[in-house]
Amino acid sequence: MTSSTFKRISNSGFTKLALFLLFALVPFFFAVNDVQLFIFWGINILLAQSINLLSGFAGQISLGHAAFYAIGAYTSAIFMTKFGLSLVVTILLAALLNGLVGYLLSFPAGRVKEFYLAMMTLGFGFIVQEVAKEWSSVTGGVMGLSGIPSPQLGTFTLLGIPMGLAYYYWVVLVIVVFFLWMFKNFVQSYIGRSFLAVHRSELSAASIGISPQFVKQLAYTVSALMAGVAGALYAHLMGYIGTNSFGMMQSIEILVMGILGGFGTIIGPILGAGFLTFIPNKLQFIQEYQLMIYSLLLVVSFLIIPQGFAGVLKLRTSLYKNLKSKEKSPSPATTVVAKREINDLDANRSHQPILTTTNVIKDFSGLRALNGISFNLYRGEILGLIGPNGSGKSTLVNLISGIYPITSGAISFEDDDITNKQSHLIATKGIIRTFQDPHNVANMTVRENLLLGNHRLYQSGILSCTLNLKRSIAEEQEMLAKVDQIMVLSELAQYADDQVGNLPYGIQRIVEVARAILAEPKILLLDEPAAGLSETELKLLIQLIRYVKSKGIPVVLIDHHMDFVSSLVDRVVVLDSGEEIYTGDMKGMKQNKQVIEAYLGVAKHA
Amino acid sequence: MSSLQFALELIFTGLCVGAVYSLIAHGFNITFWTTKVVNFGHGPFIMFCSMLVLSFLMKGLPWIVSIPLGFSIIILLGYILERFSIRPLLKYPTSMGWIVSTLGLGLFLQALASKIWGAQALAFPPFIFQATDYVSIFGIQLSAQYLLVLVMALVIMLLMEVIINKTIWGKAMKAVAFDPNFARVMGIKSKMVMTLSFMISALLAGVAGILIAPIYGTITPEFGMNIMVLGFVAAVLGGIGSSKGALFGGLMLGVIEKLVGGYISTSAEHGVAFLILIIILALKPDGFFGVKVVQKV
Incomplete structure (x- = not known):
């Protein structure tokens, strides 16, 4: 099978629908533990795409991405436990607040590049974790927050309906699919392309009218927003959140998912997230040496597979929308030419x-x-x-x-x-x-x-x-x-x-x-x-x-x-x-x- | 008087801790000069050296053997870092490769340390002086241990300054910093100078580690990463690449941190440092002594 036929098959609406239905059937065929893993995969996909947008597309490295994840988790958990708001509202709040934090961060971060930015984001990660530890009246401090409504504990309701893990899985599935769809549309638009242009060179991006500052603001905002949704979904899955879940190692794990999967593609981070979700869980010895393996992956991945899994599998994401078959406009080429030829010579x-x-x-x-x-x-x-x-x-x-x-x-x-x-x-x-x-x-x-x-x-x-x-x-x-x-x-x-x-x-x-x-x-x-x-x-x-x-x-x-x-x-x-x-x-x-x-x-x- | 004494004591402690930050900042500077790279695993290097020395001490070896042994291993690690995490990645146009790769090596050391020595805090014995030894100057009690750290850090920095400015190796390093290819044409082994700079940088990390460990009293596998960011803040505050800046930035950061810790809250100590980092990078990325880099087209 050539890659073009593969592409055609994977791009057809029918394949996508079939895949979606297949994933929707997961709770019927897998044990509870595995369903939970699939939910984790979904959450990790959101995280991986979040860093993919910021680092892979816009080229802004982030070593403190767990901070956004944490803010999302805490926001959603606090609003639900303290104010009894519904998941629909708390996710939105988590996303909005995170978007705001990302937007604000883009101002200092937008002014620096390269390793300065890397250190700054590392510091940002430490700060947020520190705040979560010290602000115990709100975040529960080092003890963490427990008693968050969770489908695993049977304490979770959505729109008045009590929800089990399977329902929660479907909610996550729909959210992830929706985000992936939007993500694809986004990166295949002129805005998505402008991200890559800024990544290559801010100078040359500006020379064709792209504002690097705007691109960075947008990248930080949207990236933080996605990580916020992931955080909210995580908080309600676990029913408990503590500061240890949002430390530097979490930031590194997010980065590894992106790099290993392949930055700058859509399929890459999905694969990277899947790899880091299922492999450590299924292979016990990996769990024991997890940190060492992740860090070694960081050392070697750029040397061995600089484009990640997506690069190995030659799965490139095209960056424009080719919908010609659907939208047959009456040969626009000629009309454009005609219009422009008038003022001539x-x-x-x-x-x-x-x-x-x-x-x-x-x-x-x-x-x-x-x-x-x-x-x-x-x-x-x-x-x-x-x-x-x-x-x-x-x-x-x-x-x-x-x-x-x-x-x-x-x-x-x-x-x-x-x-x-x-x-x-x-x-x-x-x-x-x-x-x-x-x-x-x-x-x-x-x-x-x-x-x-x-x-x-x-x-x-x-x-x-x-x-x-x-x-x-x-x-x-x-x-x-x-x-x-x-x-x-x-x-x-x-x-x-x-x-x-x-x-x-x-x-x-x-x-x-x-x-x-x-x-x-x-x-x-x-x-x-x-x-x-x-x-x-x-x-x-x-x-x-x-x-x-x-x-x-x-x-x-x-x-x-x-x-x-x-x-x-x-x-x-x-x-x-x-x-x-x-x-x-x-x-x-x-x-x-x-x-x-x-x-x-x-x-x-x- | 007692409030003044309190303030003076805070400033003194700040200067001692700050001197270690300066050493870390120097470690960043040296590799920055030769390769425009800073080692994101510098923190774990600091931690690893103090852990090594501690474990040698616990094996019954005397200080005089443990420290050189620890230093030799950390220098070797510096060599490995340059050969495997940096040299192959310098050819890429973006810095993401070496950032991720040096960070990865650092994290590996961190994970290795928790595997070998456990994740809990280990007590680090006082060096030469006892924790209770005090020197009294102008009516304030100064810990002899702290004073020793301050003096040693300053002496090492002075020594480095002399080596870089007066010796032929220092001049070779400056030449490579100016233009590696040109230096090569002039007969300097640029690649070797680069490797050497990473080994010296690793050594400085090791020195910082065994100076700060007696002050902290206990060490954990995680402490390196935290202190590395503090050292980076010091470097940025003074201006990356400037020796004067590293010294000044480190001391200033140490003092600010201790004053905040003394008058506001100890838990805000590190938070303030990160805040300074974000503010200084946003307002004056070249620091106080840095040189503005002109953008080339």
Whole structure:
């Protein structure tokens, strides 16, 4: 059986329904102990997906995830025992409170990265456990909370009906399935893709209009919310909660489930959770050495199976919704093209600048990289930005796209002042750039990377994407059609489903340029797009840039390849050591003394 | 006067504990210089060394043998850590690999310690002085044991500073910290310097372990992880990578902790440290003496 047939079978609605029914039958065929294990699996799936969203998708490592689990468990337990609220309400409260905690945590956590974040989350885990230990009037302190209504003790009722373990199992099953469905919709939407983009590089995510800050806030909130639901379900399963259940080892167990299963996929954490639920329980000797085995798994998993079980089984989760069979919109490709072809050609070239830099100065701790650069970019033109290495070309692009703050001067776009605006806001306005080395998301396919380009055009809300509302799906189909069109134009169709990281360098560059085009920019900034391209790839690039020009989109082009530049540009600005030494057409440039001096060192040899 | 005396005693205890935090922070700094890696298993290293020394002592070995033996084993562990948990994972672009892997090795030591010595607290004997030995300075009673810890921690840090700034090894380490590839071109065995930095870092963990253990009085397999985060707070407070910062951050954290413990509640001691960590990372991630890193495009 090939993987594609496997995929088709596992994706069909019938298979899913059959699986669901099979799981629903579990209480009839298994002993009480095993049913309890299945419930634990469900709870662990929620935990594993929770950390998967935060660490696997958004790339924010968490070593204190048990803290969220604890807050959920305590909240739900306290509201039920002290106020007699129903499970439906307490789960919601646990989820909401946790979401709030996650949201608040995202502010300090969003400011740090890498091992700083790891330590911070480790500290957060300790703090929450410490609070649970010390705040004994509410949490029961080290004694824990007992007497929580539990189906195992027969003290549990839902909506007035007394519930046994089997009923509780079904409740958990429905909740888990519902969450998995929402999780899948979420990660396959433009929001889910933006998580991976931030994971790869906040810089490049911002360059296509994704706000890293927003992504992190959302990731922490949703991740905490899911862990909160898991905590609530755990508290009512056990009937007792103590601080020992939410220590560092629990955080590590959650992390192991995610890593071992495979971060960044949907099936992975489900398998990881299952592994850690059933294996230690069924094999006694493992229980005895459980901690040692978990820690060794941490040491070796990244070395041996960096992508976890999902990687071993080659089960990749695709990151877009392909529902073409259901939603046959009347060939959207043509309508899109037609709409865009209307405003065309040199008619758009005017003498009204779309981008103006005024006396821009940039200092890097004492070194002046740019000294008073003023230039205009006019609608519909291609402007070459050239100069020797270190002359400040890339710095200028970095200033325009908001990556570096400007020391002094101003940049305005259309009628807005964009000086020192945040990078993603500038991109949202329509100033899109590429980088000297391609900044695609290596573990996403070409199609998914190109969809990232569309990010700033999406309008559906988070809820709409999560619940697969019709509008969000129609929007996704529309974007997919645009992607198809550009893939044909840039000859990428044959690579559509290949992961970008596995493709040759030249193709990666083309993907990045195509991605930028898909953002439907108002200005396109290309930083050395031709570097390292083969002859054929170069021709393709020229074709793409001409296409952009035909849309009336102005382009700023940095490159050293003179034939390439001169075949495309309308005007050039030449920089040398941070000074603007020439502005005008190519012909004039070649005769300009200062330019020749800058390139060849001595003027008289020219 | 008695309230002043109380405050002074708290500050003194804070300085002693803080000096150990400084040592831990130094341990982070050394590997951070050479590889931009901090060992997430540093805490269990601290614990493991004190456990080893304790078990040698209980076997009847004298201090003079137990301590070098403990140090040798911990240095060996530092070597193993670098070879298996760090070197193979440095090639990945994200830090998640080595964070998880060093943490895993640390947790393994922790689990191993509870397997061998049990999970309960073990009494650690006082070192050189008795717990009841006091020195009186300016009318306040200072525990001789604490004073010894403070002096030793300061001496070790001073020694390190001298080694790094004056000797050829220190200079090689600085060169590797600046640019490992460039250092290699200049004839420095970068890889060896990196390995060495992890062995020194492990040794510092061991030293911190046997200095803090007599102060705590008892040790458990878990105590390392907790104190590691405190050492990290010290490092962040001063600015990761700065020796001055490690010293200052550690002492400051120790004093704050003890003052909070003395005037508010002892159970809030560690909580305050984590709070400081979150606040300092949110407001000034480079710490007081750190160097701001420029983002490269």
